[in-house]
Amino acid sequence: MDDERISLNLQVNGTAYHVDDAWYFETLLSVLRYRLGLTGTKQSCETGSCGACTVLLDGRPINSCVALAADVQGNVTTIEGYSPADGSLTPLQEALVAAGDVQCGYCLPGMVLAGSAFIADHPNATDDEVREGMCGNLCRCTAYGSLITGIREASKR
Amino acid sequence: MTTAVAHTPRVLRPTTIKEATGALAVHPGARVVGGGTLVVAERSRGIDGPASYLLLSGIVDLSGVSRDGGGVRIGAQTTLRDLLDAEVSPLLDVALRSLATPQIRNRATVGGNIADRRPAHTLSPCFLALDAAVESAGAGGTRRRSMREFVSEGLAGGEIVVSVILPERSGFQRYTRVAPRNGPGYAIASVAVSIDPTARSVRTGLGGVGDSALAAPAADDFLTAAIDWDAQTTTDAAAAEYGRLLAEASNPVTDDRSTATYRRHAVTVMGRRLVEAWTEEQHHG
Ligand SMILES: Cc1cc2nc3c(=O)[nH]c(=O)nc-3n(C[C@H](O)[C@H](O)[C@H](O)COP(=O)(O)OP(=O)(O)OC[C@H]3O[C@@H](n4cnc5c(N)ncnc54)[C@H](O)[C@@H]3O)c2cc1C
Numbered sequence: 524m525d526d527e528r529i530s531l532n533l534q535v536n537g538t539a540y541h542v543d544d545a546w547y548f549e550t551l552l553s554v555l556r557y558r559l560g561l562t563g564t565k566q567s568c569e570t571g572s573c574g575a576c577t578v579l580l581d582g583r584p585i586n587s588c589v590a591l592a593a594d595v596q597g598n599v600t601t602i603e604g605y606s607p608a609d610g611s612l613t614p615l616q617e618a619l620v621a622a623g624d625v626q627c628g629y630c631l632p633g634m635v636l637a638g639s640a641f642i643a644d645h646p647n648a649t650d651d652e653v654r655e656g657m658c659g660n661l662c663r664c665t666a667y668g669s670l671i672t673g674i675r676e677a678s679k680r
Numbered sequence: 681m682t683t684a685v686a687h688t689p690r691v692l693r694p695t696t697i698k699e700a701t702g703a704l705a706v707h708p709g710a711r712v713v714g715g716g717t718l719v720v721a722e723r724s725r726g727i728d729g730p731a732s733y734l735l736l737s738g739i740v741d742l743s744g745v746s747r748d749g750g751g752v753r754i755g756a757q758t759t760l761r762d763l764l765d766a767e768v769s770p771l772l773d774v775a776l777r778s779l780a781t782p783q784i785r786n787r788a789t790v791g792g793n794i795a796d797r798r799p800a801h802t803l804s805p806c807f808l809a810l811d812a813a814v815e816s817a818g819a820g821g822t823r824r825r826s827m828r829e830f831v832s833e834g835l836a837g838g839e840i841v842v843s844v845i846l847p848e849r850s851g852f853q854r855y856t857r858v859a860p861r862n863g864p865g866y867a868i869a870s871v872a873v874s875i876d877p878t879a880r881s882v883r884t885g886l887g888g889v890g891d892s893a894l895a896a897p898a899a900d901d902f903l904t905a906a907i908d909w910d911a912q913t914t915t916d917a918a919a920a921e922y923g924r925l926l927a928e929a930s931n932p933v934t935d936d937r938s939t940a941t942y943r944r945h946a947v948t949v950m951g952r953r954l955v956e957a958w959t960e961e962q963h964h965g
């Protein structure tokens with residue numbers, strides 16, 4: 524039915540997007556990946572459990588797979604917008620590379636965005652604080668040891 | 681004869697409580713969306729999606745935590761993150777940190793957590809222990825009920841949760857649960873309790889052991905009478921009996937998470953330990 528299509532106005536990585544013809548039930552994840560071509564945001568469980576689809580909404584991490592695109596107000600930041608445009612890495616990304624052991628990398632966009640919000644709120648975090656604060660991001664390759672090290676190191680002030 | 685059926689738009693965006701309840705009266709099939717973490721995840725799981733959504737996010741009167749007098753008013757659209765940051769109660773602090781993940785808490789709302797009275801949900805037992813009241817609104821207006829009434833009656837058709845009101849309560853407040861792990865995930869069973877020496881009152885909430893969260897008035901009355909309020913003590917036998925009475929108040933099922941027997945046992949042990957922890961805190965804390 525025609526009325527199942529709606530139009531959306533979204534603010535993503537500092538750019539205003541107008542999307543016509545989105546499904547009324549479409550998730551933010553689907554719009555980012557399949558309508559805006561921002562495939563850095565990963566699609567995995569689609570039930571809010573794994574964190575692969577994490578984006579920042581006004582600086583706070585959310586699961587884009589359980590957010591209705593029609594109900595998103597505010598500024599969305601994806602990994603494309605977070606990463607420096609010149610191809611360099613942020614200190615958090617550097618720390619994760621230095622900690623090593625990144626394997627398939629599928630969890631990383633979500634891990635980096637959730638981690639960036641976590642370290643902003645938790646200077647000099649302990650391992651336990653990292654574990655609790657990052658519990659919304661699963662790593663299928665179980666690189667947890669180095670991910671915790673990287674985020675802890677990046678939180679140092 | 682043909683009856684005019686109001687065409688329901690796919691997305692309804694009320695900006696006031698009155699607009700929302702008015703729209704629900706005309707479009708009873710619209711699914712209310714708080715933060716949507718549950719509504720949207722259900723659709724992904726293949727459960728039939730709603731034909732239309734009514735978004736509460738545009739209603740400013742539904743959001744935020746405010747303190748008036750000694751009490752606290754929590755708007756239905758307050759996110760779990762904002763409730764955690766408001767540091768309203770030590771009991772809520774622990775419960776909220778166990779509730780889902782930071783990402784979910786940034787989006788999920790208080791109203792969405794309690795509206796459907798799902799027995800595994802975290803906040804209703806907490807609000808029972810804090811002796812909360814729930815304000816709801818329908819086409820006929822607004823009403824206020826105790827949390828005890830709310831968990832047994834729920835919302836009427838077309839009603840929305842407006843706020844949760846916590847009265848001032850002092851003293852010991854604890855939330856405890858058994859769950860597959862410390863990290864995110866629903867509890868198998870949970871107990872929340874507050875023991876208020878000023879009001880000389882005990883209030884308990886149970887999660888995961890009934891059709892909804894449950895109060896335990898007989899256990900509350902028993903412990904209130906068994907506590908020596910001047911000395912701030914009670915006996916080991918009273919702690920054990922309180923645990924037994926919590927199990928008696930329970931009506932658990934056996935499901936994919938646990939057996940009814942285990943749930944009853946868990947509640948008995950958590951109840952006893954909570955009273956022991958209270959005693960310990962009075963005399964060594
Ligand atoms: C990975 C994951 C882990 C989770 N873990 C937990 C957990 O440990 N404990 C727990 O309790 N929950 C958990 N949840 C479930 C859910 O996220 C929370 O219960 C959350 O608080 C629901 O709020 P919401 O605003 O997102 O609800 P929504 O999805 O918006 O709504 C939930 C229900 O309430 C109705 N509703 C919403 N607001 C109102 C209102 N104001 N008035 C009337 N009806 C309303 C909706 O119609 C719907 O039926 C988890 C979810 C996920 C995805």
Ligand code: FES
Binds near residue numbers: 571572577
């Ligand atoms: S894809 Fe969104 S949390 Fe897993």
Ligand code: FES
Binds near residue numbers: 631664665666
């Ligand atoms: S590196 Fe493969 S999922 Fe984390």
